Amino acid sequence: MLENTDKLDALIQKYQGKDGILIPLLQEAQELYGHLNKELMLYLSARTEIPAAEIFGVATFYSMFKLKAQGRHVIKVCKGTACHVSDVDSIKLALMEQLKLAPGEDTTPDMRFTLVEVACLGCCSLAPVIMIDDKTYGKLAPEDIVGILAKYT
Amino acid sequence: MQAITVKVGLASCGIAAGADNVYRRLESYLLESSKMVQLKRTGCIGMCFEEPIVEFDGGDLGRVTLGKVDPKDITRLLDEYLSGHLSETHLILADKHEAKHNDLMGAQTRIVLKNCGVIDPQSIDEYEQSGGYQALKQVLEMRPYTVIDIVRGSGLRGRGGAGFPTGLKWGFVFDQPGPKKYVICNADEGDPGAFMDRSVLEGDPHRIIEGMLIGAYAMGADEGYIYCRAEYPLAIKHLRIAIQAATERNYLGSNILGTDFSFTLHIKEGAGAFVCGEETALMHSIEGMRGMPTLRPPYPAESGLWGKPTNINNVETWANIPWIILNGPQAFRAIGTQQSPGTKVFALAGKVAGSGLIEVPMGITIRDIIYKVGGGIKDGKNFKAIQLGGPSGGCIPAELLDTTVDYDSINATGAIMGSGGMVVMDEDTCMVDVAKYFLHFTQSESCGKCTYCRIGTRRMLEILERISSGKGEIEDIDRLQKLAENINHGSLCGLGQSAPNPVLTTLRYFRHEYEAHIVDKKCPTQVCVDLLTFSIDETKCKGCHVCALRCPVKCITGKRKQPHVIDPAVCIKCGSCFNSCRFDAVVKA
Known part of the structure; x- marks a missing residue:
């Protein structure tokens, strides 16, 4: 059962009856709960009368929506062209090795980190680049990773 | 004595390089001391490779720009400037004397980026002082169709990549019956390696708002949307501040500046889907749905957002409008080429020495962009290819370095102008790997609606993976070409139609690299790990x-x-x- 729905109800109230609300509603709901799970989506569907299938369809279409819980810190590995030609893959390998993530896994069991690839962070002159939460690290070499990760608990 | 000003470039890339620390250090230093120095924030100065960047002005040395400034050194550098004896270690630009990058800036022509890195993007006063909102005031005294005539006369073509004449597009919307029409700014800059729009939105947001206001007045729209990637938080913040300030001064809202014209502007944040850069997908996303393209016609001009006539232009197109109104269509035509007038903003990145944001007149050669504006190839390596237009574009090889930058010449190479991403590749780049990289991107960003795009790109990617792991057959080259043709014909929108371009252009210019992978089982540049x-x-x-x-x-x-x-x-x-x-x-x- 979904708990602490006061803020969520206020959010639904704010958007109720307006056009094109689904994406901003889901964005703000995700901010409240960290991710969009099935319960949350069914709750939104019941309150807004938007079919659950439509909500699920939108939530799975856009990469920003997360259906699983995320780690406390999100590491974004830039997969832009400039980063690719600057061998960002070696940075990603170093990250996966340090975080002990197998291919296909993205979150550490202790929920400390989630590792994701993003299209382009737009800091191409600093390639290869990663971003942890809202801090950008550029001109990286695989050896830098251990020191950077140590800053986060 | 003139007041001394210090400006710190605080766009996203500057902040990523540590410019906010430089700003904070200056702030506390100036608070402690009694120096008469005005500290300002500004947007992207363009020389990303020199970030963090600080500009001093008003002293005996005139305007100077310093690069790679460490917070530890900044107060010493300021004191040196004030005393008139500045060491040259950090000097990159200077008005009054020689500096190492004066030439790089000299080769540029700035219309869209005129204010970027010059004014404080959070200050409407500074935008007004630079001539801002004057074009709107002029336009409000014209008949709407006169405005469209000016834009048509300028020959401006859509800067999102396709190059459709802007004035013509505006005319279509003008001809539609009202009363409800929309204008949209496409700021869903998704091409990897492209950050032009982000820099303009962060560095000069009022220019976009003014451009949209002029368009809305000309076409009879009373509501507009800026659809911006959510990955650009600073751009969204600056836009919000700008919209608020413009509303307070009645540039936005009801009865603008005492006329009958009213206009409301909203910001819509994207949620991470590359295909939403396609105009019909973008409108569906604003409507709150999955951003999947739909068949045109009807074009947005007839039936767009919520079924109403809608005009969509990209950030850079809108940013050109105020300049064209103020300076006239002939002045715009005087820059660039006959068929592609004006300038183009590029995000120059990859293996180039001077990566950053540049604006050059159309008609310049790619050679001049790389060697005069970009300062050549990094670490003295050899140039191999330049990638234009992101995943929809292609690679132009060294033998075509003298190709001029205009829509038609670029298209003739098999690449496209695109929105302005320009990634330089050197001798260490494997072209099969580059093709695989872009195919991987389009394959995962395909919305899945059209079979050829959904499955065809996957099959192409599988073939490329086979080739780069040494399991390719010589027939694979024909298979790639056949698939490319079918995907191009069988896809509804630009994403699918252009998805094979990176493969087709690398096959056209670097076929020998494919053959080396397939026949010799070797990657000539030692990039493909399986062959090492x-x-x-x-x-x-x-x-x-x-x-x-x-x-x-x-x-x-x-x-x-x-x-x-x-x-x-x-x-x-x-x-x-x-x-x-x-x-x-x-x-x-």
């Missing part, structure tokens, strides 16, 4: 054991001070031994 082998040259190995310690899979064995050996059956080809050997004893082949 690592071994140790026993005549060079000193037995220092460093590689064995670094090896993540412990496949290197040997006694100290004796040659070591790599077990190829266990080796994962990560390259850490190659990178850590101080005696060049590890052989990569």
Whole structure:
């Protein structure tokens, strides 16, 4: 059962009856709960009368929506062209090795980190680049990773 | 004496390089001291490779720009400037004397970026002082159709990539019956390696708002949307501040500046889907749905957002409008070429020495962009290709370096102008790997609606993966070409139609690299890991054991001070031994 729905109800109230609300509603709901799970989506569907299938369809279409819980810190590995030609893959390998993530896994069991690839962070002159939460690290070499990760608990 | 000003470039890339620390250090220093210095924030100065960047002005030395400024040095540099004896270590630009990058800036023509890195993007006063909102005031005294005539006369073509004449597009919306019409700014800049729109939105947001206001007045729209990537938080913040300030001064809202014209502007944040850069997908996303393209016609001009006539232009197109109104269509036509007037903003990145944001007149050669504006190739390597237009574009090889930058000449090479991403590749770049990289991108961003785009790109990607892992057959080249043709014909929107371009252009200009992977089972640039082998040259190995310690899979064995050996059956080809050997004893082949 979904708990602490006061803020969520206020959010639904704010958007109720307006056009094109689904994406901003889901964005703000995700901010409240960290991710969009099935319960949350069914709750939104019941309150807004938007079919659950439509909500699920939108939530799975856009990469920003997360259906699983995320780690406390999100590491974004830039997969832009400039980063690719600057061998960002070696940075990603170093990250996966340090975080002990197998291919296909993205979150550490202790929920400390989630590792994701993003299209382009737009800091191409600093390639290869990663971003942890809202801090950008550029001109990286695989050896830098251990020191950077140590800053986060 | 003129007041001394200090400006710190605080766009996203500056902040990523540590410019906010420089700003904070200056702020506390100026608070403690009684120096008469005005500290200002500004947007992207364009020379991203020199970030963090600080500009001093008003002293005896005139305007000077410093690059790679460390927070530790900034107060000393300021004191030096104030005393009139500035050391040259950080100097990159200067008005009054020689500086190392004066030439790079000299080769540019700035219309869209005129205010970027000059004014404080959070200050409407500074935008007004630079001539801002004057074009709107002029337009409000014209008949709407006169405005469209001016834009048509300028020859401006859509800067999002396709190059459709803007004035013509505006005319279509003008001809539609009202009363409800929309204008949209497409700021869903999704091409990897492109950050032009972000820099303009962050550095000069009022220019976009003014451009949209002029368009809305001309076409009879009373509501507009800026659809911006959510990955650009600073751009969204600056836009919100700008909209608020413009509303307070009645540039936005009801009865603008005492006329009958009213206009409301909203910001819509994207949620991470590359296909939403396509105009019909973008409108569906604003409507709150999955951003999947729909068949045109009807074009948005007839039936767009919520079924109403809608005009969509990209950030850079809108940003050109105020300048065209103020300076007239002839002045715009005087820049660039006959068929492609004006300038183009590019995000220059990759293996180029001077990566950053540049604005050049159309008609300039690619050679001049790389060598005059970009300062040549990094680390003295050789140029191999330039990638234009992101995943929809293509690679232009060295023998076509003298191609001029205009829509038609670029299209003739098989690449496209695109929105302005320009990634330079050197001799170390594998072209099969580049094609695979872009295919991987389009394959995962395909919305899935059209079969050819959804499945065809996957099949192409599989073939490329086969080739780069040494399992390719010579027939694969024909298969790629056939699939490319079918995907192009069988897809509804630009994403699918252009998805094969990176493969087609690399096949056209670098076929020998494909053949080397397929026939010789070798990657000429040693990028494709599966085709590499690592071994140790026993005549060079000193037995220092460093590689064995670094090896993540412990496949290197040997006694100290004796040659070591790599077990190829266990080796994962990560390259850490190659990178850590101080005696060049590890052989990569």
